[in-house]
Amino acid sequence: MTHSIFDRTFAALATVAVAAAAVAGFWILGTPGQQRLIMSDRQRLEDLSAIANTLYWKKQDQDDYVLPETLDPEDQREDPITQELYRYTKLDDSQYQLCANFATDSSTHKIANTNPKNWQHPQGSYCFELDVNQAAPSLY
Known part of the structure; x- marks a missing residue:
């Protein structure tokens, strides 16, 4: 008993x-769904970083390099979910914006935030202002 x-x-x-x-x-x-959204945002950041690094290295390789009005097709990347191209806007001779639609607000992730300060973003459409004379901030 x-x-x-x-x-x-x-x-x-x-x-x-x-x-x-x-x-x-x-x-x-x-939830697993929330983790999938975070991972899709992480992929978006990796894509934007890759575009920024491509522009930076083109500038380093060519003394007379000028930011293009639009990205070359081989430099463009697509959003992993929507398959839409990321938005690129030339601001001046050295400044440009790269924009994406993010599924999450990076500041609300409960685990130690894995996005460096320069890559913090809100949920929704957000643009990062970058300089072609500087390498893109590291993601890691």
């Missing part, structure tokens, strides 16, 4: 502990 009460109590406590751990995991990491 004593073992039966102990077993039931232990089973109830174990069930509560597992449920609490699952809730805490979802609270800290987010």
Whole structure:
């Protein structure tokens, strides 16, 4: 009789502990769907960084390089979800913007924020102002 009460109590406590751990995991990491959105935003940042680095290295290789009005087709990249091209806007001879639509606000990620300060973004459309004379900020 004593073992039966102990077993039931232990089973109830174990069930509560597992449920609490699952809730805490979802609270800290987010749901699998939220993690997919974060990973798609991470891919967007990697694409924007790659475009910026391409422009930077073209500038380094050519003394007379001038920012193009539009990106060459081989320099363009597509959003991983919408397959739309990222937006590029030349601001002046050395300044330009790269824009994307982000699924999440990077400042709300509960785990230590993996986006460096220069790549922080809100949810929705956001543009990064960059300079072709400087390498793109590192993502890592």
